[in-house]
Amino acid sequence: MNGDALRVELGRRYRFVASHRLHSQRLTEEENYRVFGKCNNPYGHGHNYVLEVSLSGRIDPATGMIANLADLDAFVERHVLEEFDHRSLNEDVAAFRHKVPTTENLCIEIFHRLKHFPHAQLELVRIQETGNNSFEYAGNTEGDRL
């Protein structure tokens, strides 16, 4: 049994709360309402988001870890949570000024922010918007895998 034939990924969950409004500047009022329904209500609404990240890498024999959790937590805090938690995604996050803050787009935005984590390879971002729906992005779009 060769341990090198195995791949181990580290998974970590974070929580943040934020509001959003689904509204596209490229659609009319009526179209926006038809497409987004109550998610288009003008003052927005919020969710308790659960962010899950998976990272791969070699397990350092000295620590038994793919990445030190303190490093990972600090990186996610600085690059995502500080800016997103208890905020309006539409108003407070520049990336969503002109992009609809669906959880699909949120996954992609967070993937881009976390893929530069220096100690392990980001494999997957998964976001639970509510207990009933979740979204995943593995960087599989052109240019996302460096």
Place this chain on the structure above:
Amino acid sequence: MVLLTRKIEFSASHFYHNPNLSAEENRRIFGKCNNPHGHGHNYTLEVTVAGEPDPVTGMVLDLKELKEILESEVMKRMDHRHLNYEVPELAGQIPTCENIARVIWQLLEPRITQGKLHRVRLYESPDLFADCYRNGASGAGN
């Protein structure tokens, strides 16, 4: 191909300490996980097996059999044990989620003869887990 997952829970204690490092380095790297008398977790293990359903039974493998394998390979070894002292497969390794998941994979893979072991996911807490796959099998990231 169908994936089938069985979940079990066990409780165990551990601490993180590398004897090749100084006390200060151990403290810096492992934080309170370095406390010498250890601490414990309720671990949740999810074992996923991939295969085609048998045309007669409709099953990838008999869940009763999987349950027995998990009982003998994991529960007997790890449940209500101290992972640093009582699990020989972990000797010389820091008993992190990553290492325990890999050891569980190595224990289970040869025992699963119907279907193929696809993923071992071990939760140390609801917010921290490790996944183990055989390289080349599709994981979360590809």
